[in-house]
Amino acid sequence: MARKSGSHAEITGPRVRAAALRLFARQGYAAVSMRSLAAEVGVQAGALYAYTPDKQSLLFDLLKAHMDELLAAWAEAPKGADPLARLEAFTRFHIRFNLERADAVFISYMELRNLEPANFRAIEALRGSYEAELEAILQAGQDEGVFAVPDTKLATLALIAMLTGVTTWYREGGRLSRSDVGQIYWDMVRKAVGA
Amino acid sequence: MARKSGSHAEITGPRVRAAALRLFARQGYAAVSMRSLAAEVGVQAGALYAYTPDKQSLLFDLLKAHMDELLAAWAEAPKGADPLARLEAFTRFHIRFNLERADAVFISYMELRNLEPANFRAIEALRGSYEAELEAILQAGQDEGVFAVPDTKLATLALIAMLTGVTTWYREGGRLSRSDVGQIYWDMVRKAVGA
DNA sequence: GTCTATATGACGATAGAC
DNA sequence: GTCTATCGTCATATAGAC
Missing domain, CATH: 1.10.10.60 (Homeodomain-like)
Incomplete structure (x- = not known):
């Protein structure tokens, strides 16, 4: 041949x-x-x-690049001034970004256990930074009295799980557009934090 | 034998x-x-x-048994009369049951893609039955005017994702008891559906 | 029911030609 | 940079002894 x-x-x-x-x-x-x-x-x-150099590096590089891009995209996103506006921005940003990269999102939470320990810690640290962004918004709203969130740490994890879950069922060309989904989820998020 | x-x-x-x-x-x-x-x-x-008979059957049998037990346990759980009481019962049941079987829950979400097509369809059907239980509660509450849920299908998926997410971070002996977690999540669920 | 031994093939990774 | 060829190891699954 x-x-x-x-x-x-x-x-x-x-x-x-x-x-x-x-x-x-x-x-x-x-x-x-x-x-x-x-x-x-x-x-x-x-x-x-x-x-x-090997298969493991390939996995790590994909996850690292995804998390870097996620953090960079949020850093540059328009966010609004008050906690309510920032929470809405975060909600819509998270859904939109994750739907655009469904494969990377899926791998980022399915393949963590296949990372070698040092690589795992690096990705977890980046994930923690992202979660801290949402928790800061919830804490600010709680401090200002516009949210009613008894436990900001749990609320952070609960909301991110809810929003990320969209990627498991959303299909292009289905009943709802991405913008429809963003609107419906924002309605639930806003109510969930008591705003 | x-x-x-x-x-x-x-x-x-x-x-x-x-x-x-x-x-x-x-x-x-x-x-x-x-x-x-x-x-x-x-x-x-x-x-x-x-x-x-082989490795695949082992995986399928574990997932099938888990889903059967989940459905049976919910069928026997006390549920209350009105939609609000039923939603609270579902929330606390789901968290409690899933925390007691963290490994099975984890596999049920992570290993679906490793099931052969016929096995995959069987598990998905059982999952659909469970989701239908929650959706019926949300629909009843919506019909009676005690919930404000614009899309009961999306709300079902969003709430299950949120509740199941508990298994990814909860650790025995941590800051919160299982009952604490149930209370905090129920507070968020109740607000999220506008009750 | 569990063991040892094995058939048969796939795996990650490397060497050297071009 | 990509090829062919290969090394050493591991995989699932089975056969037959006890």
């Missing part, structure tokens, strides 16, 4: 990451072999090692 | 299922080998095949 040759680093690198994201989300990290990943990209298995 | 000299079926069978539940939850179905499962039980790998 004829050999292929030539350099394709500029296109193959992103293709490896995109294929890994898709396959890890669909089948799980442990169930995806380097051979099947290579087949998805259209190269032989050995060629993947020009782009990652 | 006749006992054989030297047999331990009565204790080994449950031990296999318990070990599989624990290991699948901690490491993931694909990452657990029959060898490591056997080691956890204290037998050789070949002996496991006296209790399951």
Whole structure:
């Protein structure tokens, strides 16, 4: 069979990451072999090692990049002045961002246990930073008397679980648009915090 | 079932299922080998095949048993008369039941993609039955005018995601008792549905 | 029912050709 | 950068002894 040759680093690198994201989300990290990943990209298995030192690094890099992008996107998002406006901004931001990256979101909470300890700690720290953003909003609203949240830590975890859950059932072209979903969830979030 | 000299079926069978539940939850179905499962039980790998025809059946049986027990437990739970009382009963039941079976709950959400298609459909049908229980409560409350839930289907999914999320962070002996958690979440659920 | 031993194949990762 | 080929290990599952 004829050999292929030539350099394709500029296109193959992103293709490896995109294929890994898709396959890890669909089948799980442990169930995806380097051979099947290579087949998805259209190269032989050995060629993947020009782009990652090993399989574990590939998983970690995907999760790290996702969390970095999440934090950066929230840092740049318009947020409003008062706690109520900030909570609405966070709600709509979280749903919109996560729906745009369903595969990465799925992996970020399904494959944590497949990270080596040091990698796990790094991702957990980034997740904690993101949760702290929501908790600060809830705490500010509580301090100002506009929210009624008896336990801001629990409320943070409860709301993020509720909002992230959208990615498990939302399907493009279904009954509701993303904006419809954002509106309905914002209604529930606002009521849940007593605003 | 006749006992054989030297047999331990009565204790080994449950031990296999318990070990599989624990290991699948901690490491993931694909990452657990029959060898490591056997080691956890204290037998050789070949002996496991006296209790399951294959690894896939082991996973399916665990998930099926969990869903059956969930539905049976809810069917027998005290529920109250009006929608508000029923919603409170559901909230506290769901948290309590899931915290008692954190491993099974974890697997039920994480390993669905590792089920063969027919097995997947069976588990999804059971999950749908459980969700329908909550949706019926929300619909009844909406019809009677005691809830303000614009979309009962979305509210069902949102509330279950929120409540199930407890299993991802709750640790025995932490700051809050199970009953504390139930109270705090019920407060949020009640507000979220506008009651 | 559990053991030892094994059939059969896939796994992650590397070496060297081009 | 990608190929072919391969190393050493591990996987699921089965066979036959006791």
